[in-house]
Amino acid sequence: MKNHAYDFELEKIKRLVREKGARRVGLQLPEGLKTVATELAAEISGAAGTEAGAEEVEVLISGNSCFGACDVDERLERVVDLLFHFGHTFSFQKRKPVLKEKEKTPEKVVFVELRSSADLKPAVEKAVAAIKGEVVGLVATVQHAHALKEAEEVLARFGKKAEIRKSRNLKYEGQVLGCDFSAAVGSACEDCEEVLFVGTGSFHPTGLALYTGKRVVAADPFTEQVSVFEPEELRKRRWLEIARALDARSFGIILSLKSGQFNQEAAVSLRRRAAERGLKAFLLAFDEVSEERLLGFKTQVDAFVNTACPRLAEDFVHFEKPVLSAAEFEVVLGEREWEAIF
Ligand code: SF4
Missing domain, CATH: 3.40.50.11850 (Diphthamide synthesis DPH1/DPH2 domain 2)
Structure with a gap:
């Protein structure tokens, strides 16, 4: 990993692998850094040490998304001894594992921040x-x-x-x-x-x-x-999305199954409040929310409401059906003023 602009903390990783006696290690990298995944794996696989007879460490590279500390690959975590998640730091989002049985297992995830050495x-x-x-x-x-x-x-x-x-x-x-x-x-x-x-x-x-x-x-x-x-242009776009949803009679409430985004309470509460106002609303659970995945529901609902990553709705401004944030949906429900959403 020589001359790379980020610090992959390889020595610390190898030390942790040795100290924990990990035999199977997972790697999870953001999209732009998956290009160095195999180089990292090659370095780590020899981390068991130089003792005679020491076996190589098996490294499993996640091919799934890695958008934030909210997006730990839980399935990979279940089959490895340690999972190194690069590019994000553990934050307030105390992980609420979606896979219930995992709550009993010790925390295996190590966040590697990837500090940059670039001169700013x-x-x-x-x-x-x-x-x-x-x-x-x-x-x-x-x-x-x-x-x-x-x-x-x-x-x-x-x-x-x-x-x-x-x-x-x-x-x-x-x-x-x-x-x-x-x-x-x-x-x-x-x-x-x-x-x-x-x-x-x-x-x-x-x-x-x-x-x-x-x-x-x-x-x-x-x-x-x-x-x-400039903020005004961006805010105008969001207000237009709310306006598009004002006549909608049925809604798909998007629920993410990523551990840091799983917000079942909020999704259920929004569905109930919609029903109380005579609107139809359905809970839609996704591993990954994309236009492709929403397409199957577009003839069944008039608009979508996002309870996953709060920034997700902004990716859908050109989608044929409006996709609102929870706060924006509250404007449609008449629970919040337009001016109060930002
Ligand atoms: S919830 Fe969205 S914005 Fe927040 S860390 Fe995750 S991907 Fe990033």
Whole structure:
């Protein structure tokens, strides 16, 4: 794993494998890093040590999704001694295993954060030109959170003040998740005129703009690309989705079977409240929620309501049937004001 931009903590992994006497080890990687899975497996399979007669460790690589700490491959976990889950950190989402019998087995999952060694200063220097205000909320994904002080120093050189706050539920100062932007919301960032996000992709900055209502400047330390996300446009899209669902008479309530997303209580409660208002509603349980999987139900319901990953509904804006979040559905039920959903 030489010269890789992320720290795979291989020595720690091998030590844990030896200490726990693990004979069968699982690996779970986000999509973009599955390309190094076999290299990792080859390194780990020899981790049993050099004692004469020591057998190789069997490594099982998960081919399933790995979207967040919410998405531990529970089936793989059942058949291995240790499961290394890369790219995410254990968070407030105390896992509620969907597979009941697993509750009695010891925790086998080790989260490897994949800290980045990329220098974030050049990207932040470029981002300064796009920042209009004097005070910015400074946030990052777990891969870059350890280096946010360096970003703060760059901003200070250009006369900008950075607020780095900690979410009660996350591990590091300034850390955000796709479903936890508390480090940049409300009293955590009252003075911030904008948010500077350090990381890759549009998933986090889109959510930050949508849920904070602030302009977000995103700086990617790997490509040094800077992008801007405006909240109004994003919010308009969500309001249009609610408007599309106002006349719906039947709803499919989406329930995810991923351990960190399984929210049966919320799904059942939404179905009951819909029924009380004379609407038809059905609980639909999925391992993986995709357009393909929803297609089979599109002639049976007028709209869907998502209780899985709270960001999922945004992926379906072009789907022929509206897909709402639970809070958005409450607007349809008349339990919440439109303005109160963000
Ligand atoms: S944003 Fe969605 S995928 Fe990411 S951690 Fe939260 S629930 Fe999981």
